[in-house]
Amino acid sequence: MTTALTLVASAGDDGDRILTVTGEIDMGNAAEFGAALDRELAAGTALTVDLTGATYLDSAGIAALFDRAAAHDLRLIAPRLLERVLRVSGFTEAAKVTIR
DSSP, X not given: OOOOOEEEEXXXXXXXXXXXXXXXXXXXXXXXXXXXXXHHHHHSSEEEEEEEEEEEEOHHHHHHHHHHHXXXXXXXXXXXXXXXXXXXXXXXXXXXXXXX
């Protein structure tokens, strides 16, 4: 059974944007995830994506992150559960990733 994707946007203390993600990011909702990233990147200078509540991240979700990391200040906070996929994909070289 999949866990529904929830996306909650907020402003950090420094004015940068935060997108808190819970649930699973997969090919079925990667476009929704990408649209949320675009909205938040348009609203601020930097975006922190908090994935600590994410339980799954497939290649479509990784692609959405890569598509935006090259042109934007994108930072990730990720759980140990997602550390391997972020490292193997090379995303830890494309953006600042903090594992918690």
